[in-house]
Amino acid sequence: xxxxxxIRDVAKEAGVSTATISYVLNNKxxxxxxxxxxxxxxxxxxxxxxxxxxxxxxxxxxxxxxxGVVIPQTEPGKEFMFSNxxxxxxxxAVEYTARTRGYRLLISGTSVGQSYIEIAQNHGLDAIIxxxxxxxxDINAYKETKIxxxxxxxxxxxxxxxxxxxxxRHGGYLAAHYLIRHGHRRIAFVSGAVEEVxxxxxRLFGYHDALDExxxxxxxxxxxxxxxxxxxxxxxxxxxxRNHPDxxxxxxxxxxxxxxxxxxxxxxxxxxxxxxxxxxxDDVFIANISSPSLTTVRQNIKEKGRxxxxxxxxxIDDPSGPKREVIIPLEVVERDSVRDIx
Amino acid sequence: xxxxxxIRDVAKEAGVSTATISYVLNNKxxxxxxxxxxxxxxxxxxxxxxxxxxxxxxxxxxxxxxxGVVIPQTEPGKEFMFSNxxxxxxxxAVEYTARTRGYRLLISGTSVGQSYIEIAQNHGLDAIIxxxxxxxxDINAYKETKIxxxxxxxxxxxxxxxxxxxxxRHGGYLAAHYLIRHGHRRIAFVSGAVEEVxxxxxRLFGYHDALDExxxxxxxxxxxxxxxxxxxxxxxxxxxxRNHPDxxxxxxxxxxxxxxxxxxxxxxxxxxxxxxxxxxxDDVFIANISSPSLTTVRQNIKEKGRxxxxxxxxxIDDPSGPKREVIIPLEVVERDSVRDIx
DNA sequence: TTGAAAGCGCTAACAG
DNA sequence: CTGTTAGCGCTTTCAA
Numbered sequence: 001x002x003x004x005x006x007i008r009d010v011a012k013e014a015g016v017s018t019a020t021i022s023y024v025l026n027n028k029x030x031x032x033x034x035x036x037x038x039x040x041x042x043x044x045x046x047x048x049x050x051x052x053x054x055x056x057x058x059x060x061x062x063x064x065x066x067x068g069v070v071i072p073q074t075e076p077g078k079e080f081m082f083s084n085x086x087x088x089x090x091x092x093a094v095e096y097t098a099r100t101r102g103y104r105l106l107i108s109g110t111s112v113g114q115s116y117i118e119i120a121q122n123h124g125l126d127a128i129i130x131x132x133x134x135x136x137x138d139i140n141a142y143k144e145t146k147i148x149x150x151x152x153x154x155x156x157x158x159x160x161x162x163x164x165x166x167x168x169r170h171g172g173y174l175a176a177h178y179l180i181r182h183g184h185r186r187i188a189f190v191s192g193a194v195e196e197v198x199x200x201x202x203r204l205f206g207y208h209d210a211l212d213e214x215x216x217x218x219x220x221x222x223x224x225x226x227x228x229x230x231x232x233x234x235x236x237x238x239x240x241x242r243n244h245p246d247x248x249x250x251x252x253x254x255x256x257x258x259x260x261x262x263x264x265x266x267x268x269x270x271x272x273x274x275x276x277x278x279x280x281x282d283d284v285f286i287a288n289i290s291s292p293s294l295t296t297v298r299q300n301i302k303e304k305g306r307x308x309x310x311x312x313x314x315x316i317d318d319p320s321g322p323k324r325e326v327i328i329p330l331e332v333v334e335r336d337s338v339r340d341i342x
Numbered sequence: 343x344x345x346x347x348x349i350r351d352v353a354k355e356a357g358v359s360t361a362t363i364s365y366v367l368n369n370k371x372x373x374x375x376x377x378x379x380x381x382x383x384x385x386x387x388x389x390x391x392x393x394x395x396x397x398x399x400x401x402x403x404x405x406x407x408x409x410g411v412v413i414p415q416t417e418p419g420k421e422f423m424f425s426n427x428x429x430x431x432x433x434x435a436v437e438y439t440a441r442t443r444g445y446r447l448l449i450s451g452t453s454v455g456q457s458y459i460e461i462a463q464n465h466g467l468d469a470i471i472x473x474x475x476x477x478x479x480d481i482n483a484y485k486e487t488k489i490x491x492x493x494x495x496x497x498x499x500x501x502x503x504x505x506x507x508x509x510x511r512h513g514g515y516l517a518a519h520y521l522i523r524h525g526h527r528r529i530a531f532v533s534g535a536v537e538e539v540x541x542x543x544x545r546l547f548g549y550h551d552a553l554d555e556x557x558x559x560x561x562x563x564x565x566x567x568x569x570x571x572x573x574x575x576x577x578x579x580x581x582x583x584r585n586h587p588d589x590x591x592x593x594x595x596x597x598x599x600x601x602x603x604x605x606x607x608x609x610x611x612x613x614x615x616x617x618x619x620x621x622x623x624d625d626v627f628i629a630n631i632s633s634p635s636l637t638t639v640r641q642n643i644k645e646k647g648r649x650x651x652x653x654x655x656x657x658i659d660d661p662s663g664p665k666r667e668v669i670i671p672l673e674v675v676e677r678d679s680v681r682d683i684x
Numbered sequence: 685t686t687g688a689a690a691g692c693g694c695t696a697a698c699a700g
Numbered sequence: 701c702t703g704t705t706a707g708c709g710c711t712t713t714c715a716a
Binding site for chain 1: 701702703704705707708709710
């Protein structure tokens with residue numbers, strides 16, 4: 001931040017006071033200022049290349065025009081979990097929407113022992129969009145700060161905050177039901193950590209629902225949970241191929257895992273969908289890239305990002321207003337990873 | 343930014359002046375302040391939950407502790423190009439390194455007609471890391487602002503700024519040479535836009551070098567350039583399969599494109615590497631996921647991100663110091679997408 | 685060893 | 701219609 005042109009320089013250049021500059025800048029009292037004065041001010045601004053200092057404005061307004069986005073990290077204190085394309089897609093959509101509304105994004109992970117709240121207060125963030133918070137995080141600490149929060153894919157909400165997510169239970173149902181409709185009965189469930197009141201738990205419930213409905217017994221042995229990643233998917237598929245040869249289908253709760261599952265089966269000499277069928281979740285570009293392309297439960301990530309920002313702005317404008325809970329619809333996208341064995 | 347605990351509140355609570363608080367906060371004159379006063383101040387800070395306001399500090403210090411990262415957008419004014427995992431990986435590394443050094447990232451694309459410079463000045467960014475700037479951008483405008491810049495993968499540098507990149511010409515050579523060593527002579531080159539003094543141009547030169555060296559004639563018909571994406575890769579492979587059946591290998595200048603190429607050949611009934619071999623560039627996770635897994639020219643993206651931040655901090659500390667140019671090494675990673683037909 | 689006060693750049697009463 | 705001025709929260713010289 002080197003020496004910059006300030007409002008005072010502009011005032012001097014235009015031969016008016018700083019207040020006048022400020023008025024012109026903010027379109028205030030535009031009727032009470034002579035058009036020619038306005039012109040003179042604008043000329044001075046142009047000439048000097050004046051750009052407002054948002055730190056000063058933030059100080060004055062108590063408003064930073066900054067939105068924080070909390071992206072999961074691979075491990076506490078480490079890097080972002082961008083290995084799952086979901087987050088990049090979401091972030092893109094958030095940035096775009098925020099930008100068109102005059103906000104920018106502050107991106108920061110947390111180091112171990114550091115609370116994001118501190119970061120938020122440091123920078124006076126106007127709102128925070130949190131992705132997939134887990135029960136271990138104390139969401140209550142945020143309540144005291146009064147910083148508007150938007151919870152994404154979080155079932156911890158008590159309507160103190162806006163939230164946006166999908167009907168994950170229904171999503172799990174859709175996936176399992178789709179497989180059942182295609183004749184499968186031994187269906188493995190592969191997901192990230194199944195946290196209490198987390199998305200994976202809901203998807204598992206949905207999977208359960210579909211089994212129940214079809215009168216298929218639930219087999220705990222077919223439930224696998226580990227890291228949300230390609231590697232774990234691959235390992236699990238190998239495990240399944242070796243120890244559960246009767247499994248004919250897998251529902252993986254993220255496309256990135258599903259891609260790994262396909263790889264694992266392939267390594268085990270099993271073809272997808274020839275020997276075993278796979279359904280993913282999210283519909284990120286990996287679903288198209290993987291071979292075979294992935295039949296998956298699609299959620300509209302762009303829309304999710306867009307609405308998350310809308311909710312954030314909503315909360316900024318009316319911090320004590322009623323809290324909304326938006327559900328983004330899900331649908332199965334049929335591609336090439338499922339075979340009908342019915 | 344709701345009402346916050348200020349340094350004055352703390353001062354009152356501790357029964358000292360605001361200056362004392364500031365001293366304690368910044369470990370200044372720690373010898374000139376009674377240990378018990380320090381303790382009292384810290385107790386007050388703790389009790390009130392005081393958190394420093396960085397906007398105020400930024401105003402005072404003329405330092406925002408913010409680094410801007412300029413990520414390419416899919417189209418002018420639109421969303422980030424996160425469809426290429428390269429950017430997410432890079433951003434992760436940048437964020438992690440910046441965070442450990444006490445900096446945060448401001449993320450913003452530009453809307454049409456908007457200059458990033460304005461954004462940078464608005465927020466008083468301490469430095470900017472720019473990814474793949476093109477000749478059309480007027481880098482000169484940045485010079486006047488005096489904001490430290492780090493150019494990533496940019497051949498437009500006149501040593502006014504730090505820069506970091508790879509030896510793209512060598513990378514192109516490595517890829518083509520690898521294919522030639524495996525008996526290929528009709529090798530297509532598939533890339534994004536080949537801009538004057540851009541990375542793709544360099545890679546093309548390197549490809550050319552390898553052909554020359556092997557005495558293979560250069561065939562302009564085998565050079566394809568379009569969007570850096572899966573789709574264009576797939577289209578191009580179809581095109582090649584149809585119109586250039588003698589082509590036995592493809593060098594795609596991004597893994598995401600290479601994945602598309604594999605898909606396109608597959609759709610055309612050609613197998614990789616059975617009928618045609620493919621080499622990618624970057625070594626993002628897609629290279630592992632694609633099937634067959636991709637032989638590719640690896641660059642260490644994490645390292646690139648880390649060094650980009652180091653250079654940025656360097657430039658912040660010593661704005662007029664000598665400018666460094668860092669080259670990240672490249673190497674071919676052998677996987678399963680190339681067949682030896684020699 | 686600590687406090688008073690000025691000032692970073694901007695805005696908005698309030699005067700004039 | 702425009703200027704003066706206080707103050708947002710923090711730092712730092714200077715004085716006590």
